[in-house]
């Protein structure tokens with residue numbers, strides 16, 4: 552049992568990180584600590600970007616394109632170590648720099664040392680100009696596809712506002728409703744449902760076909776675009792998704808087998824790809840810690 556009163560700030564942080572890599576319910580421990588998918592399986596890694604400069608300042612960020620902090624850089628490198636043994640054939644990121652930085656920094660740690668290369672798809676000319684003309688070199692590279700559909704939920708008129716000040720002004724409940732409810736959008740912004748309409752559609756149309764052809768995929772994206780994808784993968788209800796909280800920079804692993812997704816839960820040590828807080832009690836615990844330190 553953890554006594555929060557006894558925890559120093561530093562301890563709390565590490566407890567929080569460990570807490571969110573442990574799944575409190577279902578999935579059994581993974582027998583193989585390296586978690587390499589077997590032949591008829593492919594890996595899907597989801598990772599929320601590391602801490603950004605606006606996460607640090609506690610500002611609503613949404614689609615504003617803010618880079619990582621030093622801590623975010625370190626989180627991305629740490630995440631890379633956790634997944635360094637898992638094969639990756641394709642990377643999808645949002646069009647925002649914090650997700651792209653996270654993917655690239657994580658890949659610096661990968662055992663296979665393949666080169667992640669951004670495929671410029673903004674125009675036919677850009678695509679053509681970035682072609683590689685050696686099959687051998689292609690084999691040693693990992694295509695990185697960037698897409699706005701994986702961007703963070705657009706936070707509308709809240710973008711740039713301080714989260715605490717907004718809660719003081721509009722009330723904690725209202726702000727929590729904007730931040731976590733499924734279908735209530737913040738003023739002039741996207742609800743999670745609206746974000747899911749583009750992110751999950753993109754996942755089904757673009758990413759699932761890659762998994763079906765045997766490619767191992769990593770997605771580096773955002774708190775809410777990933778919450779919507781996880782909601783789809785884990786068949787969470789609009790009520791359940793309210794409690795789903797994603798920490799920055801913790802990679803999560805799914806195995807795709809026979810057309811189905813299996814979440815790899817309960818990692819056997821803290822250096823492995825983990826899972827996020829899925830239970831209401833863990834989410835509430837995290838909220839308490841957030842309130843203590845923000």
Ligand SMILES: O=C(O)[C@@H](CO)OP(=O)(O)O
Pocket residue numbers: 606610611612613614703706730774775
């Ligand atoms: O500000 C944002 O864009 C998001 C993620 O940092 O915030 P929230 O925690 O409300 O989803």
